[in-house]
Amino acid sequence: MxxxxxxxxxxxxxxxxxxxxxxxxxxxxxxxxxxxxxxxxxxxxxxxxxxxxxxxPFLTLPSDETLVYAPADGKVVVIEETTEEEYLKDRRKQVSIFMSPINVHVNRSPISGVVEYIKYHPGKFLVAWHPKSSLENERTTIVIYNPSGLKLLVRQIAGAAARRIKWYVKEGSPMIQGAEFGFIKFGSRVDVFLPLDAEVLVKINDKTKGGSTPIARLKSPAQKH
The missing domain is CATH 1.10.287 (Helix Hairpins)
Known part of the structure; x- marks a missing residue:
């Protein structure tokens, strides 16, 4: 620790x-x-x-390309199918994790890959579980590209108490599964936008540990054909 x-x-x-x-x-x-x-x-x-x-906390980094790991400690508050409008422009399964002030607020990469896109958006400070917080709050959007062809979007969202989002990567930066890529001060939330064929492994109100809890299983290229 x-x-x-x-x-x-x-x-x-x-x-x-x-x-x-x-x-x-x-x-x-x-x-x-x-x-x-x-x-x-x-x-x-x-x-x-x-x-x-x-x-x-110290963490042994996972290494499993078939799994998507939680990007943060917290509680699962959203599991739904939605359209990601900012960058991917397609239908996705969204899993959102709310971090209370007592959670560890380190953000960790759900998969390995390279940062294809990153953008910071200034915004409001609605409570992090508010349905509009994903689009209206202060937030940072990061898209990770994996050599398998997978693109995963992760969104850091500031909550009512949070006023500062930190990220330590830029476009072209390597992302290692489970490794730290950012931090959000005080209550906040992280959204992950998964492919539609991903198998979600968590339920609403499940507790997660960043870089340790698998939140989804991906279909291998062989399974898709």
């Missing part, structure tokens, strides 16, 4: 602020032991909450 690089500055600044608050209160209210202890306890809880949000 490590602390994600996105959290190091926030954790340092938070520590300084919380320590300063407690020092100042002890200077001016040294006789209020109960209140000071409650503030200290609250400070520890707040800091631990921030710390757990930025945790980055």
């Amino acid at each position: 490590t602390i994600h690089k996105e959290g190091r500055t926030i954790l340092f600044v938070s520590l300084i602020i919380l320590v300063a608050i407690n020092v100042v209160l002890h200077q001016f209210f040294s006789d209020q032991n109960l209140a000071l202890n409650l503030v200290l306890l609250a400070s520890v809880i707040i800091y631990l909450a921030i710390l757990q949000f930025f945790r980055n």
Whole structure:
């Protein structure tokens, strides 16, 4: 377990602020032991909450071209057939995973391949489970092309509490199944647009682990003929 690089500055600044608050209160209210202890306890809880949000567990990367792995820790909130309008322009099976503030917020590649398309969209901050959040919220769309011919679209979506999406790839970047490609700060969501012939392996409300939980099985080229 490590602390994600996105959290190091926030954790340092938070520590300084919380320590300063407690020092100042002890200077001016040294006789209020109960209140000071409650503030200290609250400070520890707040800091631990921030710390757990930025945790980055060690992961043994999967390697199975027949499976699509969850891009994030969270809960499955959408499984439906839809039309992907931005880039693929075809019918797809959409699986959406909602990340609450207590989940690990590292985003991981569902498959191996190369980034064919990436685009950041500024937008609103509707709650991440809102049906329109996929099209109206701040978001980043990434299309991964696999040599087998598969194109998979992954969309990072900011939620009501999230205000910053990070991604560490660009067009032409290699994507390794299970490896980190981005991070979303605080509550958010990730959509995956699968081929129609993919077998979805999860159900609504299932819990997922990024890079560990298979969410779909792909048909091999031989099975398609």
